[in-house]
Amino acid sequence: MARAVKEWIGKTPDSKVPPRVRLRIWEREHGICWLSGRKILTGEPWDLDHKIALVNGGEHRESNLFPALRDKHKAKTRVDVAEKAEVAAKAKKHIGADRPKGQIASRNDLKSDKPAREKLPMPDRRPMFEDER
Numbered sequence: 001m002a003r004a005v006k007e008w009i010g011k012t013p014d015s016k017v018p019p020r021v022r023l024r025i026w027e028r029e030h031g032i033c034w035l036s037g038r039k040i041l042t043g044e045p046w047d048l049d050h051k052i053a054l055v056n057g058g059e060h061r062e063s064n065l066f067p068a069l070r071d072k073h074k075a076k077t078r079v080d081v082a083e084k085a086e087v088a089a090k091a092k093k094h095i096g097a098d099r100p101k102g103q104i105a106s107r108n109d110l111k112s113d114k115p116a117r118e119k120l121p122m123p124d125r126r127p128m129f130e131d132e133r
Contacts, residue, residue, distance in 0.1 A: 034049070
């Protein structure tokens with residue numbers, strides 16, 4: 001059977017979810033927090049959570065939104081952001097795009113107690129071809 005109501009899809013990741021869609025999601029999930037598995041009681045603060053976080057490639061659409069108790073939602077968001085940061089750090093390291101730690105040593109920083117090498121005289125340049133003479 002085809003869905004009677006068209007799925008809501010946010011125009012941008014910041015699009016506010018309309019109240020009618022919040023209600024549909026609440027009813028679809030029977031008011032159960034998808035993170036804790038318990039019924040959300042009247043008056044308890046809750047949010048809509050992206051099952052696959054936006055920072056990890058999830059979409060801002062009705063089928064990816066689920067009711068979540070606010071404290072559980074905040075904890076999951078911290079985990080999602082940390083996961084994204086870890087993946088980004090590994091990717092940067094893999095391609096060599098991570099910034100070096102500390103100051104890069106210069107030639108002056110590498111001076112040692114050994115005496116400096118004497119400069120060798122440059123060899124005379126001899127022409128290689130007839131027309132260079």
